[in-house]
Amino acid sequence: MIELLTGIEKPGRYTGEEWGAVIKQSFDVSLCLIYPDLYEVGMSNLGQKVIYEIVNNLPFASAERAYLPGVDMCKRLRRLRRPLCSLETRRPLFEFDLLGFTLEYELDYTNVLEILDLGGIPILAQKRGDKDPIVIAGGTSTYNPYPLLPVFDAFVIGEGEEVIVEIVELMKGLKGAERERKLKGLNEIQGVWVPQLGRKRVERRWVEELNEKNHPVKQIVPNIEVIHDRFTIEVSRGCTRGCRFCQAGYIYRPVRERSIQEIIDIASEGLQFTGWDELSLLSFSLSDHTGFPDFIIGLKESFPDISISLSSIRGDAISDEIAEVMGRGRKTTITIAPEAGTERLRNIINKDIKDDDIFGSLEIAKRYGWNHMKLYFMVGLPGETEEDVIGISRLLNRISGRIKYLNVRISPFVPRPFTPFEYSPQEGIEGLKRKKSFIFKNLKARNVNVKFRSPEIAFIEGILTRGDEAVFHLIERAWRKGLTHQAWGEFFDFTEWERIIEETGIDVERIMEGGSRHWDNIDCGVGEKYLKVEMKKADRGIITPDCITGCTGCLACPGDPEVYRKAGEYVSVRVKEKKEKMLYRITYRKKSPFYSHMDCIRAVVRGIRRSGVKPVMTEGYNPRPRMHFSPALPLDFTSEEEFIYIHVYGDIKKIPVPDFIEIRNIEEVEKVVSYPYAVYGLTVDNFDEDRLKQVEDVCIINSKDGYIEVVVPSNRSVKRLFEKINIRIIQGRRIGWRREP
Numbered sequence: 001m002i003e004l005l006t007g008i009e010k011p012g013r014y015t016g017e018e019w020g021a022v023i024k025q026s027f028d029v030s031l032c033l034i035y036p037d038l039y040e041v042g043m044s045n046l047g048q049k050v051i052y053e054i055v056n057n058l059p060f061a062s063a064e065r066a067y068l069p070g071v072d073m074c075k076r077l078r079r080l081r082r083p084l085c086s087l088e089t090r091r092p093l094f095e096f097d098l099l100g101f102t103l104e105y106e107l108d109y110t111n112v113l114e115i116l117d118l119g120g121i122p123i124l125a126q127k128r129g130d131k132d133p134i135v136i137a138g139g140t141s142t143y144n145p146y147p148l149l150p151v152f153d154a155f156v157i158g159e160g161e162e163v164i165v166e167i168v169e170l171m172k173g174l175k176g177a178e179r180e181r182k183l184k185g186l187n188e189i190q191g192v193w194v195p196q197l198g199r200k201r202v203e204r205r206w207v208e209e210l211n212e213k214n215h216p217v218k219q220i221v222p223n224i225e226v227i228h229d230r231f232t233i234e235v236s237r238g239c240t241r242g243c244r245f246c247q248a249g250y251i252y253r254p255v256r257e258r259s260i261q262e263i264i265d266i267a268s269e270g271l272q273f274t275g276w277d278e279l280s281l282l283s284f285s286l287s288d289h290t291g292f293p294d295f296i297i298g299l300k301e302s303f304p305d306i307s308i309s310l311s312s313i314r315g316d317a318i319s320d321e322i323a324e325v326m327g328r329g330r331k332t333t334i335t336i337a338p339e340a341g342t343e344r345l346r347n348i349i350n351k352d353i354k355d356d357d358i359f360g361s362l363e364i365a366k367r368y369g370w371n372h373m374k375l376y377f378m379v380g381l382p383g384e385t386e387e388d389v390i391g392i393s394r395l396l397n398r399i400s401g402r403i404k405y406l407n408v409r410i411s412p413f414v415p416r417p418f419t420p421f422e423y424s425p426q427e428g429i430e431g432l433k434r435k436k437s438f439i440f441k442n443l444k445a446r447n448v449n450v451k452f453r454s455p456e457i458a459f460i461e462g463i464l465t466r467g468d469e470a471v472f473h474l475i476e477r478a479w480r481k482g483l484t485h486q487a488w489g490e491f492f493d494f495t496e497w498e499r500i501i502e503e504t505g506i507d508v509e510r511i512m513e514g515g516s517r518h519w520d521n522i523d524c525g526v527g528e529k530y531l532k533v534e535m536k537k538a539d540r541g542i543i544t545p546d547c548i549t550g551c552t553g554c555l556a557c558p559g560d561p562e563v564y565r566k567a568g569e570y571v572s573v574r575v576k577e578k579k580e581k582m583l584y585r586i587t588y589r590k591k592s593p594f595y596s597h598m599d600c601i602r603a604v605v606r607g608i609r610r611s612g613v614k615p616v617m618t619e620g621y622n623p624r625p626r627m628h629f630s631p632a633l634p635l636d637f638t639s640e641e642e643f644i645y646i647h648v649y650g651d652i653k654k655i656p657v658p659d660f661i662e663i664r665n666i667e668e669v670e671k672v673v674s675y676p677y678a679v680y681g682l683t684v685d686n687f688d689e690d691r692l693k694q695v696e697d698v699c700i701i702n703s704k705d706g707y708i709e710v711v712v713p714s715n716r717s718v719k720r721l722f723e724k725i726n727i728r729i730i731q732g733r734r735i736g737w738r739r740e741p
Helices: 046-056 071-080 106-118 163-173 179-187 247-251 260-274 294-302 320-326 343-348 355-367 386-400 429-442 455-466 471-480 494-504 508-513 528-539 597-610 689-693 718-724
Strands: 029-035 061-067 098-102 134-138 154-156 231-234 278-282 307-310 334-339 372-379 405-412 448-452 581-590 627-629 637-649 661-668 677-685 699-704 707-713 728-738
Touching (some): 029 046, 046 098, 046 231, 106 455, 154 163, 163 179, 260 278, 260 597, 320 355, 334 355, 343 386, 355 386, 386 448, 405 429, 455 471, 581 597, 597 627, 689 699, 689 707, 718 728
Parallel strands (some): 278 307, 334 372
Antiparallel strands (some): 627 637, 677 728
């Protein structure tokens, strides 16, 4: 691992050994779940966590994980001729029985080819043999599987909780059978399509009830910071508001809810296991849950020191009650998605929110201490005029006078399959740039931070979203030209994409104009006739009401929509807090050089929470645990002794932590004592002792054959000191602490 990871950006992405990871010794079927983006993104995906726990709960199956390596790691794997491996057991991908990709974003398509190639697996399904894994894709992007049709052995359309069990059971029964038999068996499962066996009608899979059995409680806790670094609960699934631009709102119908008590029970068990101090509630529209805001109140009462992050809520949903409850403790940003700048355009897209609703919610939030607000808009929507675009600026100008900090995200609209706008043309790059200039020209407020998503990225996304099988040639050529990690702006190369489009001769104008529906063998549950009716209503600006007020005939529900709603009563699990404050000094050993100082601090604090002890929090807008710790240890260093002083309520007996940390001592103390100097043991290149002696405040206490021990002030970086005199540290570890050099 040292050779592989030394000098790599964020090496903690590749080490595994996280709290909650499952390693099985005995199993019949092996599955590697793959998210085709960086670890920080994939570890934030709830769907992968759901499947991971379901499969590992089966006695005969094992699920492991892999993610797209960073650009530097991809190069190193190829240079060293090492295959991409799973995190849990470092098993090469080509040794698994099944590979399961989660496809949520079209710009990840080239990453799929990169992962297969790094894993030693042919990128084309027809070139794989009996010894190769069966490669399966699931996720929202599979509702148009055609751009990657030549790549995957099978596509899973719909929700995966039940179908994954059927797939794994089939693979167990066909263990050792030839590949053709396995593919035929998969093709017979509802919701699964094997393209090599011909075109067929595929009915999506969906789960009738959300319950504790299909929600992961023992979620893996990453050792490094990830995008959504918190415990996540899906409080409901599906949406019946009918926003005409939103694919998820149609393919995840009908709405299914968890009961309030179930939400609180999952939170209680999950927070205890993981040690996270933040809770994220996932829903298409939290305020539409029949238990809203009672489940928010119940969670706040049960976990007063836990920060709760809400997904986007409707502009008319913030009440005094919810603002008061959410205002307790650490405040998170309130997010509202008006989507359009005028009420006229909101009617076209079926977003029934009035400007007065937005301002009313703002006033309430401000009254209870919120200074931050996040807003989402789109441009390039069907029926949009210049007045609608300028309306975004006017709305922001009005809002800016009522809130201190305003973050705004504006994205070009990309038409998607299985929405009323699936036939609509997509706005071109130049048109979007003009609209961007309109917005900034008319924006007068200074406290508004606007991020406008790249029109060029939206253009490529549009090609991949509605493209047919011919688009695979574009994807393959782009991958061979090195266009991976395209969801990350610093790696996106539109000039190269344009060149490849010209080389392949793909008719992108035809795709951007819409009109083709080659995915019509996929049944998402909502009828095509219904989508066409909704498009006609959009042309006339007619709102379709939420179907909870009466069935609108979309055909997604097999019965009464009310059947799947179940708020219910709840009992708070709040325990009377121990008010005695205690100060502890915790000494730990950092065993791995691949984690940062803050990675270690987070791991120890989460371990304290797992032990059932609550940290004392600071006061103010953003409360944090009250603690003091040893000076930051640089990446690439290990240490025999680091320390944390932390104020807590109650006695700390044991701290469960991940494997890269070893707790050495836990003792109650009366005060914090600082240690100003650190002793390091280093193996170095080009060591010149005379030059090192010239560096201020560095004391050499031992040196022999490229190994030295030095004492350095705690506020100085060892790596930077050595870089100044061109001495390269090969490996290093902190040995201990001294009061004087």
